[in-house]
Amino acid sequence: MRRVPILAGIFINYRTDSNPGHFQRLLELRAVLEEVFGEGSVFLDVRSIDAGGDYPPWIRERLDDAQIVLAVIHPGWREALLGRMASGGLDWVRDELRIAFENGKVVIPVLVGGATHAEWDDLPPDLALLSRRQGRRLEGRADAEALAEELTLQYDEGFEQFPPERTGSSEPRRGAKYLVAAAVVLGIAAGRAGMPLLGELTAAYSVLAMLAWCVVVSVMFALRKGVTAAEQVVHPLSWRDYNLRVGVPIGFLFILFAAFLLAGATDPNLLGFVLSAFALITTGQVAVLLLRSRRLQQRRLDHWPMALSTPVTAIALRADMARLDHRLLEWERNGKRLPFALRVRCRAAIEDLRRGLRLLARDGRRSRLRWALADHPVRSAVVASWFAATMAPGSLRPLGIALALGAVGLAVELSYRHQRWVRWAVAREVRNHTNELRSRWSVLERRRS
Structure with missing residues (x-):
């Protein structure tokens, strides 16, 4: 995939000579480098400076921007350099290399036309570092492609991690406790107002519903290890495979289960209408959730690695871990060293994972009240209102009160522990x-291709 960086990160330093073949090699090298690193990423003066452009400012600006300087050396290059020094004339080739060394750029000698190491031995002091640099030979397109591939190991594309999808807190919001308090008051008022109409039978049904909720939570708590192990297996799957194997079956079973519940509690004359409406609404919700899940996953793949969203969830952390695992596996299979840009991205992904697991473990140490108000403020308000409305009329017997207290208390405790x-x-x-x-x-970082 081609990248288009803002700055010209590769600067080609060369001296014009009488052999036209040498310049053709430069043009071919520039074309190959732009195929790999993107248009505008490679500076070659005769192709990169606008007609009529002021030469010195362009050179200095592009040298400042450059990360890598390719010093193209042909037969007679050293002789021409020393000749310019003897005549006292301006030599931009020498000045460009001197500026590159002063600014700490990566300078790579590139030999063309059969040039040898003798061409950059015994140079002036300001260019002496060149004789200690490992060079590469350029005789054709194959050499240009090999050099471009090697430069990917050192080229910094200016990676800046994409911001997270959300930045929230795992602590309760300021109004959460007031929401629950208001729900309790509303529940008491509703229970008192409905006492003449609903009576003891409705309260008993409410207690049975609390017991059913407690049973469901207990089953989920008992199966927590199996569910967690199953999620560990399916999270590395692609979005399509995950939804085909997990999302669609669970959604279908949920619809059937809810339909059977409605069948037992609904007037048979209205059963077909209710089930059809319920199935239509639920199917629409599942479709929206699946589409939203796909969009979010594709966004995270396109901008990998995105900064981890907070509060951290176990699902998101596992998904980020699977993406990093997949990237490393790709490069382990091709037997090559990680490019510089990918090394930087992997380092950012690893740091995000380490930060995320610390936040996840920290959130697991929260108290019951902090967990309920932070993660489930609306659910906490609904449960509190439901319990208050059931208890307020005072129509329940001591056994019913004990069952209600035990069911709600056990369900909340098991949810917290889960x-x-x-x-x-x-x-x-x-x-x-x-x-x-x-x-x-x-x-992979130490591996040489």
């Missing part, structure tokens, strides 16, 4: 896998 266990388990998993990914990244 999320804490998942956060800690995923944090341990990510920590171990991140250490492995870092080791693999270090191996």
Whole structure:
């Protein structure tokens, strides 16, 4: 994929001579480099300076921008350099190299036309560093392509990590506790107002619903290890495979389950209408969620690695880990060293993972109240209002009150322990896998193509 950087990161330093073949090699090299690094990334004066442009400011500006300077050396290059020095004339070739060394640029000798190392031995003091630089030979397009590939290991494309999708806090918002308090007051008022109409039977049904909720939460808590292990397997899958194997089956089973519940609680005359409406609404919601999931995943792939969103979720952290694993696996298979740009991106992804697992483990240590108000303020308000409305009429017997208190208390406690266990388990998993990914990244970073 071609990249179009803002600055000309590769500067070609050369001396015009009588052999036209040498300049054709330069044009071919420039074309190959632009294919790899993008248009505007390579500076060659006769092709990069506008007609009538002031030569010295252009040269100084592009040298400042450059990351890599290619010193093209042909037979007779040293003799021409010393001749210019003896005559005292202006020599931009020498000045460009001197400025490059003073500014700490990467300078690479490139030999054309059969030039040898003797061409850059015993140079003036301001160019003495050139004789210690490893050079490369340029005799055809194959050499130009090999040089371009090697330069990708040193070329910095100016990577700047894409900002996160959201930046929130894992602490309760200021109005969360007031929302729950208002829900309790509203529940008490609703329970008192509806007491003559609803009576003890409705309160009993409410307690049964609380018991059913408690049973569902208990089952989820009991299956937490299996569910977490299954998610560990499916998260590396592509968006399409994940939804085909996980999202669609779960959504279909949910629709069937809800339909059977409605069938038992709805007037048979209205059953077909209710089920059709419910299925239509639920299908629409599932489709919207799937499309949104695809859009977000594609966005994270296009801008990889995006900064980790906060509060950190176990699913997002695992997904980021899978993306890094996939990138490293690609380069492990092709047997080449990581390019500079990819090394920088992998380093950013690893740092994000390490930061994310620390935040995830920290959130697992929150108190029950902080967790409920921060992660589930609306649900907490609904449960509090529901419980208050059930208890307010005073129509329940002591056994019913005890069952309601036990069901809600156990459901909340198990939910709290479930999320804490998942956060800690995923944090341990990510920590171990991140250490492995870092080791693999270090191996690739040291590898030579």
